[in-house]
Amino acid sequence: MTHPANPHASTGGTLLRVAIVEDDMDFLDTLAAAVGAEPGMQMVGSACSRAAGLRLLDGPVADVLLVDLGLPDGSGIDVIQAAVARWPACGVMVSTAFGDEAHVIRSIEAGASGYLLKHAEPASLVEEIRSLHAGGSPISPLIARQVLMRLRAPAADAPAGLTNGPGERRGDADAAALSAREHEVLQLITRGYTADEIAAMLQISRHTALTYVRRIYSKLKVNSKAEAIFEARQRGLLG
Amino acid sequence: MTAPGAGRDRCRHALGCAALLLCGLAALPPATAAGNATTPTPAPAPLHLTTALHLVVDEGAAPLRAAPARQLDWRQLPGTWQPLALPQEPVRPLAVPALVAPPTAGAAIRTSWYRWRLPANAAGDAAWALYAARVHSDGPVAIYLDGHLVHAAQRGGAHWTSARTPLWVDLPGPAARHAHPPGAPAHDLLIGLRHAAPGTDKVPGWAARQGAPTLSTLHIGAPGPLAWRDRTRRWLQRDLPALGSAAFLTVGLYSLVVWLLRRSDRGYLLFFALSAATFLRTLQVQADWPIAPDAFAWLTLNALFWVLALGHVVISGLHRQPQRGLDTALLALTAAVGLLTWPAWAPGWPELAAAVDGLALAMGATVAAVGWLRCRGRSRDGQWVSAGIGLCMLLDLADRLPAGGWLPAEGIPLGAYGGMVTFAVFAHLMYRRFAAALHEVGETHRQLALRLQQREADLTDTHRRLRAAEQQQTRAQERRRLMQDMHDGLGASLQGALQSVAAGPVDEAAIQQLLRGCIDDLRLTIDSMEPVDADLLLLLATLRYRLGSRLQAAGIRLRWDVSDLPRLDWLDPRCALHILRILQETLGNCIQHARATEIHVHTAFDARWVRVQITDDGPGFDLPTALRSGRQGLATQQRRAEAIGARIDWQPDPATGRGCRMTLHLPRQGQ
Numbered sequence: 001m002t003h004p005a006n007p008h009a010s011t012g013g014t015l016l017r018v019a020i021v022e023d024d025m026d027f028l029d030t031l032a033a034a035v036g037a038e039p040g041m042q043m044v045g046s047a048c049s050r051a052a053g054l055r056l057l058d059g060p061v062a063d064v065l066l067v068d069l070g071l072p073d074g075s076g077i078d079v080i081q082a083a084v085a086r087w088p089a090c091g092v093m094v095s096t097a098f099g100d101e102a103h104v105i106r107s108i109e110a111g112a113s114g115y116l117l118k119h120a121e122p123a124s125l126v127e128e129i130r131s132l133h134a135g136g137s138p139i140s141p142l143i144a145r146q147v148l149m150r151l152r153a154p155a156a157d158a159p160a161g162l163t164n165g166p167g168e169r170r171g172d173a174d175a176a177a178l179s180a181r182e183h184e185v186l187q188l189i190t191r192g193y194t195a196d197e198i199a200a201m202l203q204i205s206r207h208t209a210l211t212y213v214r215r216i217y218s219k220l221k222v223n224s225k226a227e228a229i230f231e232a233r234q235r236g237l238l239g
Numbered sequence: 240m241t242a243p244g245a246g247r248d249r250c251r252h253a254l255g256c257a258a259l260l261l262c263g264l265a266a267l268p269p270a271t272a273a274g275n276a277t278t279p280t281p282a283p284a285p286l287h288l289t290t291a292l293h294l295v296v297d298e299g300a301a302p303l304r305a306a307p308a309r310q311l312d313w314r315q316l317p318g319t320w321q322p323l324a325l326p327q328e329p330v331r332p333l334a335v336p337a338l339v340a341p342p343t344a345g346a347a348i349r350t351s352w353y354r355w356r357l358p359a360n361a362a363g364d365a366a367w368a369l370y371a372a373r374v375h376s377d378g379p380v381a382i383y384l385d386g387h388l389v390h391a392a393q394r395g396g397a398h399w400t401s402a403r404t405p406l407w408v409d410l411p412g413p414a415a416r417h418a419h420p421p422g423a424p425a426h427d428l429l430i431g432l433r434h435a436a437p438g439t440d441k442v443p444g445w446a447a448r449q450g451a452p453t454l455s456t457l458h459i460g461a462p463g464p465l466a467w468r469d470r471t472r473r474w475l476q477r478d479l480p481a482l483g484s485a486a487f488l489t490v491g492l493y494s495l496v497v498w499l500l501r502r503s504d505r506g507y508l509l510f511f512a513l514s515a516a517t518f519l520r521t522l523q524v525q526a527d528w529p530i531a532p533d534a535f536a537w538l539t540l541n542a543l544f545w546v547l548a549l550g551h552v553v554i555s556g557l558h559r560q561p562q563r564g565l566d567t568a569l570l571a572l573t574a575a576v577g578l579l580t581w582p583a584w585a586p587g588w589p590e591l592a593a594a595v596d597g598l599a600l601a602m603g604a605t606v607a608a609v610g611w612l613r614c615r616g617r618s619r620d621g622q623w624v625s626a627g628i629g630l631c632m633l634l635d636l637a638d639r640l641p642a643g644g645w646l647p648a649e650g651i652p653l654g655a656y657g658g659m660v661t662f663a664v665f666a667h668l669m670y671r672r673f674a675a676a677l678h679e680v681g682e683t684h685r686q687l688a689l690r691l692q693q694r695e696a697d698l699t700d701t702h703r704r705l706r707a708a709e710q711q712q713t714r715a716q717e718r719r720r721l722m723q724d725m726h727d728g729l730g731a732s733l734q735g736a737l738q739s740v741a742a743g744p745v746d747e748a749a750i751q752q753l754l755r756g757c758i759d760d761l762r763l764t765i766d767s768m769e770p771v772d773a774d775l776l777l778l779l780a781t782l783r784y785r786l787g788s789r790l791q792a793a794g795i796r797l798r799w800d801v802s803d804l805p806r807l808d809w810l811d812p813r814c815a816l817h818i819l820r821i822l823q824e825t826l827g828n829c830i831q832h833a834r835a836t837e838i839h840v841h842t843a844f845d846a847r848w849v850r851v852q853i854t855d856d857g858p859g860f861d862l863p864t865a866l867r868s869g870r871q872g873l874a875t876q877q878r879r880a881e882a883i884g885a886r887i888d889w890q891p892d893p894a895t896g897r898g899c900r901m902t903l904h905l906p907r908q909g910q
Binding site for chain 1: 755758762765769771772776780782784799801
């Protein structure tokens with residue numbers, strides 16, 4: 001499986017730096033072993049608690065940060081939010097046993113770009129990390145369904161081509177609306193098609209298909225912020 | 240009527256003048272304006288004449304109803320004038336006008352004359368009016384001023400209303416008065432009342448004085464200050480009692496209508512009968528025609544008996560005590576009076592009427608007294624009615640007492656107010672019944688509200704219990720479902736893994752594979768709890784997402800060939816898990832047993848069913864054998880399909896005749 005070059009990703013001799021905040025020592029060891037065995041990847045830090053995770057952010061910057069939500073001294077959500085603020089270029093993944101939508105959606109709204117199923121084969125763990133770093137994001141049909149329900153559908157008369165680009169729809173009001181193509185991708189995912197099949201159907205590359213998901217995730221994050229602001233206004237917390 | 244040619248010398252008499260103008264003269268202004276027509280003078284206060292000069296002239300056997308002469312000089316009347324104090328009221332002719340029926344033929348007729356000398360300036364320049372509270376006589380009434388007839392009434396004899404109608408005469412104005420010789424200082428007023436000689440009808444007792452005329456004190460003066468006396472007395476003596484009985488009758492008629500609609504309640508009919516009888520009795524206060532022994536006299540006499548008899552029936556109904564003797568006696572008396580007083584065969588009418596009228600008083604007193612005693616402690620309403628009848632009898636009695644006793648002279652006759660007393664008593668009764676009914680209704684409402692509240696509480700309680708039971712049932716179902724799934728899904732997988740490990744040395748990769756299978760089972764269980772919103776495709780997609788990597792690892796290609804499907808509204812977590820497990824089992828079989836290289840997943844639907852087909856290109860299997868052996872979990876799949884109302888079948892791929900095609904038929908409508 002090949003990944004097209006990403007302008008922000010390391011290429012050639014540059015190492016992909018991975019950090020992890022995880023209290024499950026077995027998984028931590030498995031991952032450290034997998035990363036260590038993978039050429040071009042390097043573990044640059046690990047922490048077993050929320051406090052240690054937050055301290056980790058003062059250290060050297062990582063390219064991908066894995067965070068477990070259920071930490072002994074608090075929620076991994078705090079670490080995700082802090083990482084998004086401190087390491088803006090870092091891709092944050094939440095590690096989860098089941099990839100159930102409740103955990104994943106919450107993490108994505110906090111700023112995570114993807115998730116990692118803990119019990120996947122070591123090879124696919126490394127694969128997922130690489131894919132995320134390259135700009136792709138995993139998504140399950142149930143999560144796609146949730147996103148479709150949370151984000152507004154595109155206006156029916158808007159031509160797909162016009163709402164295709166990532167730079168469009170910067171206005172606050174439209175920030176959380178899906179483009180026609182994004183909507184289409186999500187629909188196909190809920191019907192069980194894989195990223196490869198979708199890429200073939202839409203005549204785009206697999207990588208492009210995966211970057212749609214990343215964009216959709218960021219809209220979900222914006223949407224949750226907008227909702228928070230709206231709610232705060234309603235409650236009179238903001239002017 | 241004016242008296243233009245009344246030119247006689249009227250100044251010579253002086254007799255009785257001092258007595259004549261007893262109270263009025265002292266208050267009169269000096270007679271300086273006498274004869275001066277051009278200077279208007281203020282009207283002096285009216286004169287009140289409380290004495291008169293009186294003369295009775297025997298007319299012999301002359302007819303009672305003779306027209307009075309147009310002119311008459313008092314000096315030509317024979318006899319000696321005597322001073323008389325007014326009012327002259329030998330007996331009150333108010334309660335029983337029937338008694339003053341025309342005297343029998345041949346009775347001695349007399350005329351009572353009353354005379355006054357009035358000062359010339361008694362009314363200043365204003366027109367005069369003469370007012371008397373009561374003037375009553377069997378025969379005609381004639382009034383002369385300065386010898387000229389100015390008023391004549393009752394030419395056909397006494398009217399029913401005569402005794403109740405005050406006398407009001409507009410005397411000729413100043414212009415006419417000045418026609419008599421200038422310098423004449425005074426006027427002569429003469430009143431003549433024609434009547435039968437008292438006692439000639441041989442009626443015993445107090446009624447023997449019947450026939451004597453009645454004359455109250457007189458007021459003379461400007462009409463303005465006198466008018467209110469006339470109006471008030473008319474109102475109190477005639478109009479008010481008549482209005483009262485009319486109102487009573489109106490309510491009675493209403494009551495009659497109520498009875499016609501509700502025949503069961505005789506009380507309404509009784510009330511109407513009472514009001515009608517009272518109305519008939521009270522008619523006489525307004526009957527403006529001569530008294531005669533006719534049907535009206537019979538009616539007005541008998542109506543009193545009817546009122547009393549009805550009152551007795553009402554009281555009996557209220558106290559509910561048997562008193563057959565009294566009932567019979569009263570009814571017999573009423574009937575007998577009705578028969579005997581019928582004018583056609585009652586020649587001795589006035590005597591009979593007087594006797595019968597006394598009987599009515601006795602009967603009323605009996606009804607009231609017996610009713611009161613019987614109702615004591617039994618019926619407050621009955622006591623009210625008894626007291627009302629007693630009061631009516633007292634009022635009637637008051638009218639029969641001779642004047643000048645402890646009743647005021649010239650008083651308002653009270654007997655006619657009996658109707659209003661009856662009305663008031665029954666209105667009070669109606670009010671009490673109405674209030675009681677209202678109270679009862681209020682009480683009923685309260686009871687109903689209480690019961691309703693109770694029922695509501697019961698209902699709420701039942702509802703709460705039902706919900707609790709429902710929740711408990713839901714929880715029990717959910718628990719059963721999970722237990723079943725633990726047993727068939729994760730439990731079975733772990734059991735299989737344990738058996739594999741226990742059977743002998745297993746390599747690490749195989750153990751990993753087994754455990755991943757267990758985790759997949761668990762993931763599917765969790766996925767089944769997510770709401771899929773009736774979307775079967777989403778369920779299939781989830782299954783592919785979870786198991787796709789295992790197929791890939793097994794080197795099996797997956798052809799995903801699905802189309803949009805109708806909503807399956809019955810797709811709850813329980814059904815979702817069953818479907819997931821069936822399909823998982825099928826895919827698992829493909830991986831483990833079918834030795835397939837490609838799996839084709841296809842969906843279709845028709846009017847009744849939604850179909851999911853999973854076809855592999857393995858060698859296929861013999862269905863009966865597989866079902867019997869139970870190895871491939873086909874029986875479990877069938878059981879799961881039945882649990883959700885679906886069907887499942889297996890057959891070789893019709894395109895190639897090899898492999899196996901599993902078809903799951905899901906109903907579009909739930910069970």
